[in-house]
Amino acid sequence: MTRPSRLLMRREGFDDLPTLSMEFGYLLRSARSGDDEVWCQVTDGHTYDGWNPDKFRSEVLHAPQFDPRGLFFVTIGSRAAGTGCAWIPRPDERDTGVLRLLVVKEEHRRKGLGAFLALQVLQYFKSRHFRACHAEIKDHGLAGIKTFLSLGFKPVCANDTQRRRWDHILRRIDSPSKTC
Numbered sequence: 369m370t371r372p373s374r375l376l377m378r379r380e381g382f383d384d385l386p387t388l389s390m391e392f393g394y395l396l397r398s399a400r401s402g403d404d405e406v407w408c409q410v411t412d413g414h415t416y417d418g419w420n421p422d423k424f425r426s427e428v429l430h431a432p433q434f435d436p437r438g439l440f441f442v443t444i445g446s447r448a449a450g451t452g453c454a455w456i457p458r459p460d461e462r463d464t465g466v467l468r469l470l471v472v473k474e475e476h477r478r479k480g481l482g483a484f485l486a487l488q489v490l491q492y493f494k495s496r497h498f499r500a501c502h503a504e505i506k507d508h509g510l511a512g513i514k515t516f517l518s519l520g521f522k523p524v525c526a527n528d529t530q531r532r533r534w535d536h537i538l539r540r541i542d543s544p545s546k547t548c
Contacts, residue, residue, distance in 0.1 A: 374504040375533060377513070377521040378464075382494035382501075384520065388484050390442065394449065396488065399439035404429060406441065410448045411471045428469070432459045440488045442472075442481050449476035452485035454492040465493040467503040470512070483515045490519065507533060510541055523548045 390396070404421035407428075411419065428434055438454030450472035454465055467489045472481045486503075493501050503521065505512050523538070525531040525548035534547045 374506055375530060375537075376502055376504055376524040376526070377516045378500060378502040378524050379490065379516075379519065379521045380500045382490055382498075385487060385490055385494065386519070388480060388487050390481065390484050391479050393444050394479075394481065395443050396484070397441050397443060399436035399441070403439070403441070406448045407439075407451055407469075410441070410451050410473055411469075428453070433457060438489065438492045439469075440485055442476075442485060444476070449473050450481045450485055452482075452489050454489045462496070462498060464500040464502060465489075465496075465498045467501055470503070477511070482512065483519060486515060486519055507537060510537070513537060514541055514543070517543060517545055 404424045407424050408419055408421055428439075429436075433456045435454065435456065438456075440452050441448045442450045451469060452467065452471075453469040455468040456465055467486055470482060470486060470489075472485070490501055501521075502524070503516060505516065522545070523534040525534060531547055538545055538547060
């Protein structure tokens with residue numbers, strides 16, 4: 369289900385989603401033509417480093433799991449500062465969606481943009497009557513883990529190794545959350 373270096377988090381239900389706002393000057397928009405290059409600019413140097421517009425088009429934009437209304441960008445002026453994507457694992461899936469491709473450029477971090485983008489994805493799933501959302505995250509993505517916990521995601525443990533990894537992470541971030 370998850371790649372070995374990643375952990376799974378899951379949020380059940382969307383009735384208690386928080387209300388978040390962005391700093392002045394930032395705007396939210398969904399996907400539009402030409403965003404393959406914009407997405408590559410936002411993610412350059414991050415997890416998706418090395419992706420190019422052709423790869424993004426073939427693996428994301430043209431995938432049956434993709435809906436352009438579920439790809440969000442936060443912009444400032446004419447530049448994108450971050451992105452997040454609602455991913456539907458199978459075209460007929462209506463139970464659990466996936467929060468993917470969540471990245472905020474370094475110079476725009478620590479402003480709540482990641483949480484704001486993640487919330488847009490959760491609202492997308494809520495509006496389409498999904499019941500849950502999951503996200504994969506790397507062990508060292510502590511800021512992301514804190515963000516997901518603050519948005520109601522819970523750790524998922526498929527085995528004892530993952531439980532130990534989660535115990536270690538939750539202690540490191542001093543989280544009151546319980547391990548799975």
